Amino acid sequence: MKYPTQKLAYPYFIAALLLFVVQVLAGVLAGSVYAMPNFLAESLPFHIIRMIHTNALLVWLLLGYFGASYFLIPEESERDIHSPKIAWLQLFIFVFAALAAVVSYLAGVHEGREFLEQPLWIKILLVVAFLLFLYNVSMTVLKGRKTVVTSILLLGMWGAALMFLFAFYNPSNLALDKMYWWYVVHIWVEGVWELIMASMLAFLLIKMTGVDREVIEKWLYVVVGLALFSGLLGTGHHYYWIGTPGYWQWIGSIFSVLEVLPFFAMVLWSFHMVYRSGRNHPNKAAMLWSLGCPVMAFFGAGVWGLLHSFSTVNFYSHGTQITAAHGHMAFYGAYVMLNLAFFTYALPQLRGVQPYNQILNMWSFWVMTAAMAFMTFTLTFAGVLQTHLQRVVGMGFMEIQQQLDLFYWMRLLAGIVFFAGALLYLYAALGPTKKQVSSPLEMQPAIK
Amino acid sequence: MSERLTKSAARNIFYGGTAFFLLLFIALSIHTHLYIVNTSTDQTTLTESVARGKHVWERHSCINCHSLLGEGAYFAPELGNVWVRYGGRDHPEGARMGLKAWMRAQPTGVPGRRQMPQFNLTEQELDDLIDFFEWTSRIDTQGWPPNTAG
Numbered sequence: 001m002k003y004p005t006q007k008l009a010y011p012y013f014i015a016a017l018l019l020f021v022v023q024v025l026a027g028v029l030a031g032s033v034y035a036m037p038n039f040l041a042e043s044l045p046f047h048i049i050r051m052i053h054t055n056a057l058l059v060w061l062l063l064g065y066f067g068a069s070y071f072l073i074p075e076e077s078e079r080d081i082h083s084p085k086i087a088w089l090q091l092f093i094f095v096f097a098a099l100a101a102v103v104s105y106l107a108g109v110h111e112g113r114e115f116l117e118q119p120l121w122i123k124i125l126l127v128v129a130f131l132l133f134l135y136n137v138s139m140t141v142l143k144g145r146k147t148v149v150t151s152i153l154l155l156g157m158w159g160a161a162l163m164f165l166f167a168f169y170n171p172s173n174l175a176l177d178k179m180y181w182w183y184v185v186h187i188w189v190e191g192v193w194e195l196i197m198a199s200m201l202a203f204l205l206i207k208m209t210g211v212d213r214e215v216i217e218k219w220l221y222v223v224v225g226l227a228l229f230s231g232l233l234g235t236g237h238h239y240y241w242i243g244t245p246g247y248w249q250w251i252g253s254i255f256s257v258l259e260v261l262p263f264f265a266m267v268l269w270s271f272h273m274v275y276r277s278g279r280n281h282p283n284k285a286a287m288l289w290s291l292g293c294p295v296m297a298f299f300g301a302g303v304w305g306l307l308h309s310f311s312t313v314n315f316y317s318h319g320t321q322i323t324a325a326h327g328h329m330a331f332y333g334a335y336v337m338l339n340l341a342f343f344t345y346a347l348p349q350l351r352g353v354q355p356y357n358q359i360l361n362m363w364s365f366w367v368m369t370a371a372m373a374f375m376t377f378t379l380t381f382a383g384v385l386q387t388h389l390q391r392v393v394g395m396g397f398m399e400i401q402q403q404l405d406l407f408y409w410m411r412l413l414a415g416i417v418f419f420a421g422a423l424l425y426l427y428a429a430l431g432p433t434k435k436q437v438s439s440p441l442e443m444q445p446a447i448k
Numbered sequence: 449m450s451e452r453l454t455k456s457a458a459r460n461i462f463y464g465g466t467a468f469f470l471l472l473f474i475a476l477s478i479h480t481h482l483y484i485v486n487t488s489t490d491q492t493t494l495t496e497s498v499a500r501g502k503h504v505w506e507r508h509s510c511i512n513c514h515s516l517l518g519e520g521a522y523f524a525p526e527l528g529n530v531w532v533r534y535g536g537r538d539h540p541e542g543a544r545m546g547l548k549a550w551m552r553a554q555p556t557g558v559p560g561r562r563q564m565p566q567f568n569l570t571e572q573e574l575d576d577l578i579d580f581f582e583w584t585s586r587i588d589t590q591g592w593p594p595n596t597a598g
Contacts, residue, residue: 041563113506397526
């Protein structure tokens with residue numbers, strides 16, 4: 001860490017991790033309601049818990065991206081962040097808006113489009129914070145060295161802010177509402193967020209493998225190219241049954257297959273770069289997360305997405321637990337692991353120590369990843385059964401759900417294990433630092 | 449990766465390709481917008497009460513338990529076709545009464561069964577919401593869902 005303003009990332013990461021705990025806790029509560037339907041039914045109904053679960057996820061992921069930007073942009077641009085004050089103001093506004101949203105939901109005050117439930121004034125605060133961020137990092141990048149990593153990162157961030165503006169358009173025609181709602185939801189997670197993801201991964205690979213920047217940045221273009229070429233028209237797989245034209249069934253099916261490619265390319269890219277470097281980076285935990293992220297993203301977003309995105313399959317599986325299975329592993333693999341990788345890489349530098357608590361950190365990797373995989377399997381089985389009974393046999397929804405009890409219990413178990421893994425990560429990342437190995441080598445400025 | 453692909457070629461492919469697919473997406477979006485307005489939905493019956501009903505739906509965040517045209521939380525039944533499921537096509541008055549009675553009776557308090565909260569909707573809000581369901585059930589959804597179970 002060469003630039004003092006990189007320290008701005010630290011409070012962002014702490015805020016992100018605390019909201020991560022809120023998110024997972026809400027997830028465990030929601031999973032409990034699935035298994036024990038009367039639990040909290042009167043005091044904290046399911047729809048409130050779920051809003052907190054999904055909103056906290058989105059907000060902490062964004063906080064992670066903001067922090068990562070403040071960390072990596074000075075090193076890439078070779079200059080300090082334009083205004084640390086603006087960065088602090090942005091953090092304050094963003095976290096305040098997030099907490100206000102949680103309080104507001106608990107009080108039953110919210111809007112009603114999925115994931116965009118924030119009351120209008122909170123949406124405006126989020127936009128203000130986003131604009132402060134964009135101004136701050138754009139000024140830094142414009143004045144400094146231009147790299148592909150920062151230009152792709154900024155493209156992703158500007159794109160995300162731009163698409164969020166569709167959250168303010170809510171026509172009374174439900175089909176139109178849904179069409180533009182996907183502009184925010186799909187083009188975020190299957191479009192511009194992949195740009196953010198790929199550029200953060202590129203930075204980690206450059207730093208940890210030491211492979212020539214030229215090579216890594218060429219790959220970066222290929223990955224984000226595949227992401228947008230497939231992802232934009234891939235929006236079509238959401239336009240099958242909501243009042244949109246039939247040709248989307250063809251476009252959506254074809255481009256959904258292609259949407260696997262950017263994730264597959266990310267797997268090849270990261271493993272190839274690590275293999276090619278032959279270097280032994282001391283932060284082994286960060287390396288594990290950086291390699292685990294594209295792999296799990298490939299399965300969660302890629303394979304599990306493809307599983308139900310052919311229109312002929314989706315006709316039966318649309319809106320069942322299969323979607324829930326895909327959503328969980330996709331978000332975990334692509335974006336949660338990405339942030340946890342970046343935190344693991346940056347925190348030792350931010351705290352001014354050598355990589356620490358690595359064994360604990362790696363344990364949390366395996367605990368969370370195994371729990372999420374198990375959860376995804378249980379929900380997939382539940383979804384397949386539900387699809388058959390509901391869409392083929394034609395049984396009633398509530399009757400079927402009771403038959404899925406066993407799966408929901410196993411999902412709850414996976415959720416509790418995941419929560420334990422998340423706490424383990426939190427302790428490893430933010431708790432007291434303990435060097436795993438002490439050797440005279442550590443007295444030297446750097447290993448290789 | 450092939451050495452023949454240079455970094456500047458990769459950059460040009462990225463920006464050029466993205467511009468191409470973005471323009472294509474925008475063109476298809478415009479067509480889709482017009483298709484929704486003119487063909488798949490019935491703008492003439494999109495009355496004030498349907499619009500108010502949509503707001504009732506949103507104000508109580510129904511989407512975070514139910515699904516609507518397959519999108520939502522999957523915790524509670526699909527409601528895009530609830531009007532049809534309640535027999536609204538043949539007996540609109542009966543369906544309306546049935547839906548109102550159901551919502552008024554919540555929560556059932558039955559042990560081991562998912563509970564819907566009591567939202568204390570007024571008669572007007574109930575009517576608006578049901579008008580919204582009725583309008584939604586007439587959207588041309590390419591034949592989805594496969595059956596009335598939703």
